[in-house]
Amino acid sequence: MEIKRVTLNNVGPFGTVEIPLAPTEKNPSNVTVFVGNNGTGKTSILEALATSLSWFIARLRTEKGNGSPIPEDVILNVANGAAIEIDICDSLGALAHQNEREISDRFHWTIAKTRKGRKSQYASNLNNCTRLANYYRNALTHDDKTSLPLIAFYPVERSVIDIPLKIRTRHTFLQLDGYDNALSQGVDFRRFFEWFREREDTENESGISEDVLSELRARFGTNSDVWQQLKQLQASAKDRQLTAVRTAIRHFMPQMDNLRVHRKPRLYMAIDKNGETLNVTQLSQGEKSLMALVGDIARRLAMLNPALDNPLTGDGIVLIDEVDLHLHPSWQRSLCDRLIATFPRCQFVLTTHSPLVISDCKNVLVYILTDGKLQELPSQYGQDANTVLLDVMNTSIRNEEIDSRLNDLLDAIQDSNPVKAQQLLAELTSELPANHLELIKAKLLLRKQELRHANH
Structure with a gap:
């Protein structure tokens, strides 16, 4: 699934604006980035996309499900109503009606909102949204391992880590639960911890836990036949979904490895940083933020793609507001490339205030927002940060x-x-x-x- 374009009518600061999203012929990557001063509408675009996509998730769950409405306070001040139009490209939808006279993989739907006491200016039309959701529900009916597209929105208020030592409310982790809070809460680390712990309990039942393996390594050494056989047994029992999460985190943060739950003498989530075992709460805010974001994307992909050998190759749409939040400049510089490499079939729509995010990745589609207007920028690849600050962000490079x-x-x-x-x-x-x-x-x-x- 992929968004081809979104059209906003009287949403936020915009009158009418049509926004194609990457990949395009000119920008073949799967990353679109919006830049601009605070208040220019970057977040409004992401929230509009999340609002529109919420109706697909709702109708995938139930035939007449309702997604999120357009809030009235989002309507442009001088307007009586607003509408969000979205064009989706989806190959499963095309396959599902390949016997029809004209095969199409494009689905267009509109969400509209009118101010109270005003005459309707736009009308919602969700026929194609319902049709696309029906294709997926039919596919699930015939094969409960059918892959589903990831759809997730990570707002600025996504930080981050609240690890529960006691789980008071147990949740299910079925395939459709991969959409829980995906467009409303950002990183749900409590749910992440609960999911991780449950999967690891199952993994340990069929293999050997990291804690036990560490004790055996200390006792027998790494060269003994006993330890090598136990290591192989442990590797064969690895949970595929947990492996996807650990792999994604390692791709983004090479110094981090072996995310796991310690159970004795007390319960906590541990990770190895440069070979030293740390409690996750000991990491910096930037490390925790990035680990939680990447881990949550990987977890949802793993849940929604139960039959894929590598769930990280699942497709979907990921919206991230202020993607550079809490990140060191060296991480900002490689962020887009790592997103593409780690989640190669996901489409990313990002906002940023960092010149490094848009100058160090080839073929990203970059828009600048100014006073409700949108302009596509020429490629900033290879430009130095000072040039981007001056030419794109209209900011002096020094005091x-x-x-x-x-x-x-x-x-x-x-x-x-x-x-x-x-x-x-x-x-x-x-x-x-x-x-x-x-x-x-x-x-x-x-x-x-x-x-x-x-x-x-």
């Missing part, structure tokens, strides 16, 4: 006052005004670090000018 004074210094040097230049240089030298690059350049230029005048 504006310092930037102005540095320009005054360079102007004084160029105008052959050494007295003023020396005064400005002395003032800036007292405030800025000795290794400030622009100061070093200015000193060299001033020295060259002095030598040139001395020779004359």
Whole structure:
């Protein structure tokens, strides 16, 4: 499943805007990124997509299920009503009606909302949404291992980790439960922990737990035949869904490995970081945020694709608001590439304030939002962060006052005004670090000018 385009009518700050999403002919990756100042509508686009997709999930669960309505306070101030139109491409839908005269893999539906006491301006039309959901329900009826598309929205308020030591309310983890809270809550780490613990209990029943294996390794060493045989037995009993989660986390965070639940002497979730076992709560906020986000995507893919040998190859749509949240710049730089590599058949729609997210991945589709207007940007691949800050995000690369004074210094040097230049240089030298690059350049230029005048 893939979104081809979304059209917003009087939603958030937008009048009418049509937004194609990657992959496109020009941008073959499966990543679309929105940039822009706060309040320009980035989150409104993701929320509109989540609202529209919620109706598919609802009608997949039950034939006449209701998704989320458009909130009235989302309607553009001057308008009486709003509508969200979405175009979906889905191969299962095409296969399901291949005997019809014209095969189509495109499904279009509209969600509309009118202000109270106003005349209707738009009308909802969910026929294609219902039709697509019916194809999946029919497929599930004939084969309960049919793969389902992941649909998930991770808002800014997705942080993060609240690990319950006691599970008071038990949940089911059937295939359709992969959609639970997928569009409303972001990372549900309590549910993640409960799911992980239950799957690991089953895994340990058919194999050997990591704790026991560690004790045997300490007793017999890693070269003994006994330990090697036990290691092989443990590997053969690995749970496929847990393996998918562990693999995804390791792809994103190579220094992290072997996520597991410790049960004695107390219950906690553990992970090995650079070979050292840590309680997950000991990780930094950025590490916890990324681990929880990636783990949740992998968990949902594993639940929705029970027959796939590698659930990470399942398809779907993932919406992430402020994807750079809490992440170190080095992680921001590789984020899109790792999303594509780890979840190759998922379509990602992201927002960001980071120039590194859009300058270090080829073929991503980037839009900039300004005053309710949307503009597609040329590829930023290979651009340095300062160029993206200046040209795309309209942000100075340094403090504006310092930037102005540095320009005054360079102007004084160029105008052959050494007295003023020396005064400005002395003032800036007292405030800025000795290794400030622009100061070093200015000193060299001033020295060259002095030598040139001395020779004359």
